[in-house]
Amino acid sequence: MELKSNVPEGPLEKKWDNYRFSSKLVNPANRRKFSIIIVGTGLAGGAAAATLAEQGYQVKSFCIQDTPRRAHSIAAQGGINAAKNYQNDGDSIFRLFYDTIKGGDFRSREANVYRLAQVSNEIIDQCVAQGVPFAREYGGTLANRSFGGAQVSRTFYARGQTGQQLLLGAYSALSRQIKAGRVTMYTRREMMDVVVVDGRARGITVRNIITGEIESHAADLVILGTGGYGNVYFLSTNAMASNVTAAVRAYKKGAGFANPCYVQIHPTCIPVHGDFQSKLTLMSESLRNDGRVWVPKKKGETRKAADIPENERDYYLENKYPSFGNLVPRDVASRNAKEKCDEGQGVGPTGLAVYLDFAEAIQRDGADVIFRKYGNLFQMYQKIVNVDPMKEPMMIYPAVHYTMGGLWVDYNLMTTIPGLFAIGECNFSDHGANRLGASALMQGLADGYFVIAACVANYLGTNKFAKVDETNEAFLSSRREVEDRLQKLLKNSTGGSAGKCTVDEIHKELGKLMWDYCGMARNKEGLEHALKELPGIRQKFWDKVYIPGSTKDINQSLERAGRVADFIDFAEIVVRDALARGESCGCHLREESQTEENEALRDDANYSHVAVWEYTGEGSEPKLNIEPLTFENVTPSQRSYK
Amino acid sequence: MSEINLTLKIWRQPNAEAEGKVETYSVENISTDSSFLEMLDVLNEKLTHEGVDPVAFDHDCREGICGMCGAVVNGVAHGPEKETTLCQLHMRHFKNGDTIVIEPFRSRAFPIYKDLMIDRSAFDRIIQAGGYTNVNTGGTPDANSVRISSQQLELAMDAAACIGCGACVASCPNGSAMLFTSAKVSQLALLPQGQVERKERAQAMVQCMDGEGFGHCTNTKECEAVCPKGISISNIARLNREFLKGIFTGRDD
Missing domain, CATH: 1.10.1060.10 (Alpha-helical ferredoxin)
Known part of the structure; x- marks a missing residue:
């Protein structure tokens, strides 16, 4: 597998300009002759579909939900970063770039991250022009807050619903193009395969969730904006339908998968309540701006929070990291919470939680001020847990939240399959080993609104396209494979359900294995154990899973089964990647590689690279390829938040 | 946390053309900390083990923001709690032994696809x-x-x-x-x-x-x-x- 990053020449701040100048363009009158398939309608996919249609291309957009307004970008709460420096507090494009590279623990590509910081400002302008109601100061200018460890206020927000408002902005732009006839919208479609013709991605095979019909769609190129793979852990903050199927199908057709072990575990989620828990809910990280994290000093403490005196409380983040305190990056906060719980200082009925306490902030600023800032989050918490955070501390615990790994892409956002692009969380490109708060929305919209169009034009302008339609043999054989696979999923469905298991039971088993051995802290022994257990789970799935109904109509069990089958296959490269990366970096903590202070210890001499996994066929070991990372503008340093 | 047992009366309709009817099911040992949709998950796991087609319902984010879920619960859209989506309705608002009637959102402009799923x-x-x-x-x-x-x-x-x-x-x-x-x-x-x-x-x-x-x-x-x-x-x-x-x-x- 050849991994050419195709980073343009020139100094860092000129690369994106140079790229756009040297790229091929497509004449406006010719654009209607090209067709583009975009899978996913989140911030990346939705913005890309609207933008490419505005430019004149014929766009086919696909989503799994009943409408493009529901993609999981909608659930992002906290905000979106940009280097506007509206607060005059020393921000700049270079500082946003530097913070992102450093936050990612020097495991991302400089040129991609710099481009992200460069276009961040345009995103805010674009969204405001669409009518996105970002919070304002009393004087009417845009408000900002500091977020997740940043020492400047660069985060724009719309109450605790920033993702919703940004997504509805992209959805409205997309709706305008649907009305104009430039986007054909296909809802309730699940992508089942990428179709490759003469070495290029030329279409997809999808299943219509309502009719069960298998459909082929051809185009000149395919863009995947299909999100992350957090649900490989069963419990995560991802939506129920979030899955890795599109990316795994691409991987099996020849797309390299980069850094799958980089999984962000978010420190402020609502703790698990019991065995029937179906997903976890995030509480915005902005809460750490005013909330103080603590656990009782005494192990196995049984008193209520209010009855524990100050001197018996362990404010472990403030004590250990005096300069960042409660605002340390996500990976550091998560790991410390786990350590405290593992040591027996956890709180709540399961002992798997820590306190996030607003008492001091309420006393300092007044109940009104705190409620105005966090009221909607407090209400959300109260709805789920039945406790009012204005009166008692919240309980929080880390949960799988975001996946930095993804399909490998070059500077053009193109995977190793020519003509197959990946944008947003679906690619690996910008966040390295750890993503900063409020940067996911920024990356999704940067890719969708501002980056992909130039890349698409360059690709279309430099290649010749033979006419390909859905009767091509590659489409027919893809359909057959998809149909065979569906039949295979249903093979245990005759002869009743006795002695068989449900899809969720196996998904939970997979999730538990991944959480226990490939979660917040990993070691060689545990990862090897997981690798040994995975084939058994796969075997059990194919031998025992029982799916009622048929392929020919609405069958939610069948949908989930297809996704879980791919999660099982995918889990293997997550574990292999975690095993192969013998260092700790960002969210990936290998217990063998820590500083004396139990911080992640990088090993730049051996691991300053992107690990890219190549599919080599069923039953054969995937191959590890390397893209070395070079740093010309920043010097990798050991992160310290003391 | 405690556990409750419930009787569910749920609208079942195999597809848009077929006639629907209310079926009665029971669920046991539902944690009052679980959400309404998690309670339906428990029912569906049970139905699957019995070889019965599970109840189709739309849902996605399960944190009250995507707008995908929704059903009429005891005559009220999204159930009895104010300003709460179905996924954020928790079972602590029900009592042991309750009977809950669950129907799809009904309207001429929202045709039913299957069970509680609508267009x-x-x-x-x-x-x-x-x-x-x-x-x-x-x-x-x-x-x-x-x-x-x-x-x-x-x-x-x-x-x-x-x-x-x-x-x-x-x-x-x-x-x-x-x-x-x-x-x-x-x-x-x-x-x-x-x-x-x-x-x-x-x-x-x-x-x-x-x-x-x-x-x-x-x-x-x-x-x-x-x-x-x-x-x-x-x-x-x-x-x-x-x-x-x-x-x-x-x-x-």
Whole structure:
């Protein structure tokens, strides 16, 4: 597998300009002759579909939900970063770039991250022009807050619903193009395969969730904006339908998968309540701006929070990291919470939680001020847990939240399959080993609104396209494979359900294995154990899973089964990647590689690279390829938040 | 936490054409900390083990923001709790031994696909009729070039909070989509960015709404009562004003 990053020449701040100048363009009158398939309608996919249609291309957009307004970008709460420096507090494009590279623990590509910081400002302008109601100061200018460890206020927000408002902005732009006839919208479609013709991605095979019909769609190129793979852990903050199927199908057709072990575990989620828990809910990280994290000093403490005196409380983040305190990056906060719980200082009925306490902030600023800032989050918490955070501390615990790994892409956002692009969380490109708060929305919209169009034009302008339609043999054989696979999923469905298991039971088993051995802290022994257990789970799935109904109509069990089958296959490269990366970096903590202070210890001499996994066929070991990372503008340093 | 046992009466309908009927099921040992949808998950696991087709229902984010879930629970869209989506309704609001009746959102403009799954694509078409500003990507002015008072902004945000779940339509005796439509019209009418198309927007969206088979508003306020995001019917008054202003002052073409 050849991994050419195709980073343009020139100094860092000129690369994106140079790229756009040297790229091929497509004449406006010719654009209607090209067709583009975009899978996913989140911030990346939705913005890309609207933008490419505005430019004149014929766009086919696909989503799994009943409408493009529901993609999981909608659930992002906290905000979106940009280097506007509206607060005059020393921000700049270079500082946003530097913070992102450093936050990612020097495991991302400089040129991609710099481009992200460069276009961040345009995103805010674009969204405001669409009518996105970002919070304002009393004087009417845009408000900002500091977020997740940043020492400047660069985060724009719309109450605790920033993702919703940004997504509805992209959805409205997309709706305008649907009305104009430039986007054909296909809802309730699940992508089942990428179709490759003469070495290029030329279409997809999808299943219509309502009719069960298998459909082929051809185009000149395919863009995947299909999100992350957090649900490989069963419990995560991802939506129920979030899955890795599109990316795994691409991987099996020849797309390299980069850094799958980089999984962000978010420190402020609502703790698990019991065995029937179906997903976890995030509480915005902005809460750490005013909330103080603590656990009782005494192990196995049984008193209520209010009855524990100050001197018996362990404010472990403030004590250990005096300069960042409660605002340390996500990976550091998560790991410390786990350590405290593992040591027996956890709180709540399961002992798997820590306190996030607003008492001091309420006393300092007044109940009104705190409620105005966090009221909607407090209400959300109260709805789920039945406790009012204005009166008692919240309980929080880390949960799988975001996946930095993804399909490998070059500077053009193109995977190793020519003509197959990946944008947003679906690619690996910008966040390295750890993503900063409020940067996911920024990356999704940067890719969708501002980056992909130039890349698409360059690709279309430099290649010749033979006419390909859905009767091509590659489409027919893809359909057959998809149909065979569906039949295979249903093979245990005759002869009743006795002695068989449900899809969720196996998904939970997979999730538990991944959480226990490939979660917040990993070691060689545990990862090897997981690798040994995975084939058994796969075997059990194919031998025992029982799916009622048929392929020919609405069958939610069948949908989930297809996704879980791919999660099982995918889990293997997550574990292999975690095993192969013998260092700790960002969210990936290998217990063998820590500083004396139990911080992640990088090993730049051996691991300053992107690990890219190549599919080599069923039953054969995937191959590890390397893209070395070079740093010309920043010097990798050991992160310290003391 | 405690555990409760429940009797469920659920609308079952195999597909759009078939006739539906209410089936009775029981579920045991439901944690009162679990959500309503997690309770349905338990039922579906049980049905699957019994070889019975599980109940189809729409859901996705399970944190009350995507707008995908929704059903009528004991006669109320999204159930008994105020400003709460079905996924955020927790079982502590029910008692051991309760019987719960669960039906899909019903309306002429929302055909049923299967069981509790419905087709809400009419909402998309209403937005496509005018729920946007006509700006392309790129070339937009600096975000701070127009000041907007925080008061005005908060009003727009109140309207923009709509999640498009359809509870308003399901609760309205006329099957009206006025609350949904008015939320988008209000958001854009209240902001300077929405002024250019203001005179045409309300008419285009209302015309589409009528064409989709939604009924008219007769001020019964059922929509506001069930809205999980607390969207106020004052938005409907604003929509009516926008609509009339558009008639008298809009372009005639």
